[in-house]
Amino acid sequence: MNVLLTNDDGIDAPGLTTLHRCVTETLGDQVSQLVVVAPDRGRSECSHSVTTGEDLYIEEIRPGWFALNGTPVDCLRAALFGLKFEPDFVLSGVNAGANLGVNLMVSGTFAAARESATLGVPAMAVSHYRRHDVAKTWDHVPRWVEQTLKEFAEVALRYRQAKNVTDEAKTPPLWNVNLPAVDPSTPSVPRERCPVDCNPITRTATIDEGRVVYELDFHGRPRSRGSDVERCFAGSLTISDLSPFFRTLASRTSGFLA
Template sequence: MQRTAILLTNDDGIDAPGLVAMHQAISQWIQISGNQDRYDITVVAPDRGRSECGHSVTTTRDLAVTEVQSRWFAVDGTPVDCVRSAMTVLCPNASLVFSGINAGANLGVDLLVSGTFAAAREAALHGVPSMAVSHYRRPDVPKTWDHTGRWLKPVLDSFFREVMSTGNFDVGMTANDSEHRPGQLWNVNLPAIDPDTDLPPMFDCEVERKPMQRAGTLKDPPEVLAKSQSATGSEPMSRRVERQPIQIQSDFHGRPRSSGTDVERCFSGNLTISRISPYPA
């Protein structure tokens, strides 16, 4: 039997504990389900934290890749760079992609800036079923990872069952295909509750569309730059130039939320699953 290739990535970097937790969760699921001889896992992740970089990519230079341990690769690029590097070179036969576990929730309009979600979305655009996993955090709840495999097991059960039942499992898409089908794209968020909880309630829900409220502050004092170059860069100008920082603040935990959306459900202590189209509109 040909083994199925699973790709793992994230946006917190190759050394992030959430990536290790994701690897362990998938490995545990494979073992419990009796599929040890069916799947291979390859990790391709940024060489350092790349949070909130969205769907950005590197196009002006080559990417450097380092195999830090067997089947674990660090790429000096964004999460989307990692997926592209994997699907073209490092793990070209990837049939499933998991991105995470992100240290912090990715809910609602967060998805527009989330590198975790962007990595999963990139794979789904190429026909590969993908899942982004994030963990909501609060200061009053221990930030541990050992429980995540237990919480994710029913999610993985549903994901693998649905992917296989719909036939959206074998990639094999080429430029000659008459019709391109995107892969399934799930966005999963674990709640910030007692990690000793056996299993949090699980809900399928829509993504919150209300943006987060923000306030900006112009900070004092300004930094004075004595000189600045002319537009042509040929001669210095004598005019006074001030550079002043702007601080933009928001209340993540107090953000707007509508009943039944991913934000409201996750903030209420539930595990949320949102099935999303990878296309821009």
Template structure:
């Protein structure tokens, strides 16, 4: 099985290295990741400037573009024989409606648009507690090997959020959970005549216990099936 690995934290991110170690036993790896940190870039694609594609090692590239660009280049330019797009392991959670702003998730969504299934993987961090990449690698290997052998609707993808390092073990259980609909509270403050985003208290964000935020914050791995299909709405 052939996997395209990418992320939005950049080609040198520790989470990407952990993802490589997790999926290496499962098949052949192709890595194309942004040459810089692009967290929160959502589904931005580059059409107004050239892109530089640099091969660092065999089947490992960096791109001066976004995560969605990386997937497009892999499919349309390099024409790689990809069976799954795997994005992450993100340095921080991508929970609830945050998936619509996440570059990590956008890479997988881009793959699904081209008929390739995918898994987006993130590691929630509680405050300044370091990430636990070794346990993340083991948990992702275990869960990834299960998911790639499950049938999945061609309009859907998996979104995984690992809990914080205090709760994450190699054998931490997962729970299927819908996306939390309540957004992260945001605010701004004015300084020197300009508006500055005020980073909210992520761990105190609104949540219901059965949603992905509630599950992940409760110490389990949250697993959400996200569908791209929209249903026709009747006009009153």
């Protein structure tokens, strides 16, 4: 397998190093090439933006690791069209913070995965819900995502093999995965397929001498029963199987996974 990694937290983010470790530890010698192309700095909440008004520059900072002065979508395009890398699938993350529900509309992490799927390459975005009362560590992540990564790799390879053969293969796998904010020493967490919550996050705003200040309660946000927000906040690793245009693939979005 050829695998491409990216993120929106930047090339030096611990979540990206963790994602690299997830691949090497879980898939091991099944991977022929593992390439990283990520923003040279944090580009969180940039959504699906691309750079058109300035030049893009790419630098290999160490073997197989490239930093780009652009957005996550720029990174995806630079890898596929500039470096001519042909991945079997793309992984984006691990984001330091949840990307659930309507957050997908602003998430750079998910945007990179979505761009990949629009170009016919399977992709999975991985994010980690965080709370102030739970240690923000990373060593547990490979353990928690191992089974999900194995399953995604199998689905992605089946898609690549069946491409242009059946109608089912027309929509590349696009998974949005969120890890819960529970004790990192927990050996494993429940896994559930969930639809994406469509509830808006309630915001308030004040204006003081022209300065606009937004306030929102991310943790206390509204959530629909059985949705990605509700289940992740309750302690499950959630998987939402989507089309690149946010339509939930209903036949693959609900149910407990062993």
